[in-house]
Amino acid sequence: MQKIRVIIVDDHDFFRLGVRATIEAHHPDIAIVGEAKCGADFFALLKTTTADLVLLDIMLPDMSGIEIAHCLKKEYPEVKILVISSETSTPTIEKMLEVGVEGFISKFESDINVFAEAIHSIMQGLEYFGKDIFHVLSRTYLAKKQTTQVTPEFSEHEKRIIEYCHEGLTGKQIACHLNLSHKTIEWHKTNIFRKLDINNKVELVRFAMKNGIIRAGC
Secondary structure (H helix, E strand, C coil): CCCCCEEEECCCCCHHHHHHHHHHHHHHCCEEEEEECHHHHHHHHHCCCCEHHHHHCCCCCCCHHHHHHHHHHHCCCCEEEEEEECCCHHHHHHHHHHCCEEEECCCCCCCCHHHHHHHHHHHHHCEEECCCCHHHHHHHHHHHCCCCCCCCCHHHHHHHHHHHHHCCCCCHHHHHHHHHHHHHHHHHHHHHHHHCCCCHHHHHHHHHHCCCEEEECC
16 A cells, blocks of 8 residues: 655654654554655755655745745645645635645644644545634634625525535435536636625635535644
8 A cells, every 4th residue: 555655844853753753653644755844855855855745834934835835736736735834814724625635634733643633634535624713713703704695596506516615525325326527617616606695715715614515623
């Protein structure tokens, strides 16, 4: 079985050591293939090391985690990003979601094994948000939801697509279930997002959490 290859990007030696020790001791299907203290070291490492996922801090000495995530999504779009940071303000979370990270966990999570749980979820095609992050986004979503009075109507195909999304199916899997092309499914999803007034990743995550499409840590 091929291991999940992970790089840790954090400028605190003790944190990297703790994550590595826990994962190596309890999660043999995850391999820590590299560590970096800053953005420059990380991108240099990527030239010689293949990774499936990066554990990314936000506060780094040379570049912010937001800048690193932005560059990573452009240059290495196949690499998943799980943000692990003590910086969990709403603007920071929203910026990271706009970039397209797959997960976000607060460093204040008491159980370090949550990190491994998040890695597994993300590699299965899901998004993962720790309980602290989930609460921040939920409050923001509900505050906005109170100002929205119109409930959109959906076609039967759209309702089926929403149900399948709730089950965690990908666009290609939904297309197979409905005997439609992947392009048609994406067109329907675009209409769903338009009806919900979703314009970016942040709005999608809020709606998905509200309707059980993505998983929140607990």
